[in-house]
Amino acid sequence: MNKFTLMKMHKLRDILKDDVRRRTDFSQTDQTLGVAMPPIQKPLGAEERLLPLPDWRGVVQPRGSLEELIANRRSTRAYLDLPLSSAELSFLLWASQGVRKDAPGRVLRTVPSAGNRHSVETYLALTRPVVDQQGATAFAPGRYRYAPLEHALVHLGDADQLGDKVAQAALDQAFVGRAPLIFFWASLPYRTEWRYAEASHKVIAVDLGHICQNLYLAAGAIGCGTCAVAAYDQARANLLFGLDGQDEFIVYLAPVGKAR
Numbered sequence: 620m621n622k623f624t625l626m627k628m629h630k631l632r633d634i635l636k637d638d639v640r641r642r643t644d645f646s647q648t649d650q651t652l653g654v655a656m657p658p659i660q661k662p663l664g665a666e667e668r669l670l671p672l673p674d675w676r677g678v679v680q681p682r683g684s685l686e687e688l689i690a691n692r693r694s695t696r697a698y699l700d701l702p703l704s705s706a707e708l709s710f711l712l713w714a715s716q717g718v719r720k721d722a723p724g725r726v727l728r729t730v731p732s733a734g735n736r737h738s739v740e741t742y743l744a745l746t747r748p749v750v751d752q753q754g755a756t757a758f759a760p761g762r763y764r765y766a767p768l769e770h771a772l773v774h775l776g777d778a779d780q781l782g783d784k785v786a787q788a789a790l791d792q793a794f795v796g797r798a799p800l801i802f803f804w805a806s807l808p809y810r811t812e813w814r815y816a817e818a819s820h821k822v823i824a825v826d827l828g829h830i831c832q833n834l835y836l837a838a839g840a841i842g843c844g845t846c847a848v849a850a851y852d853q854a855r856a857n858l859l860f861g862l863d864g865q866d867e868f869i870v871y872l873a874p875v876g877k878a879r
């Protein structure tokens with residue numbers, strides 16, 4: 620590495636360190652100044668409505684001991700041409716971002732998050748129908764947002780050439796667009812900045828790792844596979860879900876399908 624590249628790298632490495640905490644004036648954060656806490660979930664738009672997800676308990680039978688699931692975890696980039704069921708989708712969403720305890724003023728999730736701030740929203744691209752127990756369409760192909768508080772989906776739009784658009788958004792990683800279901804995680808950084816100001820951005824990135832790891836393990840438990848994807852086209856990925864790119868933007872994605 621030449622001297623200038625190395626200097627640039629040293630600067631960029633700073634985000635991985637916690638020196639920022641000493642530089643942050645916590646007496647001036649929006650939380651300390653009494654600004655109202657931002658919503659923990661995106662409010663419903665005027666035209667949006669909740670589509671409840673079924674209870675997966677008793678329907679989906681997660682298989683494998685924790686030890687087996689951890690030992691067999693791998694990135695899967697080829698998927699069988701089979702649909703997922705709505706109970707399986709429900710399980711995957713619960714495992715990766717669901718609510719485990721809803722106490723007054725304190726909603727706790729199945730994944731940890733720095734200060735319980737949970738800056739992440741889950742978006743879904745369904746390139747094929749998700750079916751119910753009888754094989755009928757439960758969720759048509761299209762773009763959706765997950766509402767963890769109600770454990771429901773919000774339909775955002777249609778599916779016109781969605782697989783192709785997803786693959787393009789994933790920098791032409793074709794396997795991503797071939798999955799029946801693609802998780803797109805977006806960050807709304809202010810949820811964390813409200814409390815931690817400049818000390819937010821490393822922990823937002825760390826939060827994402829927990830979400831995706833839970834998805835790997837949950838997918839493995841129901842015969843599915845996934846692959847973490849951090850190489851994507853920022854503008855195209857934002858555009859898929861109408862995100863403004865400043866206050867909310869895609870940060871990570873993961874296609875899911877039945878594994879061979």
Ligand SMILES: Cc1cc2nc3c(=O)[nH]c(=O)nc-3n(C[C@H](O)[C@H](O)[C@H](O)COP(=O)(O)O)c2cc1C
Pocket residue numbers: 692693694695792846847848849850851
């Ligand atoms: C942060 C992160 C970003 C990744 N981005 C991509 C990606 O863009 N495309 C891809 O095919 N795999 C991606 N992967 C998957 C890795 O290539 C994979 O985890 C690694 O090769 C090890 O394989 P394993 O997961 O099967 O153990 C990513 C993994 C992580 C954790």
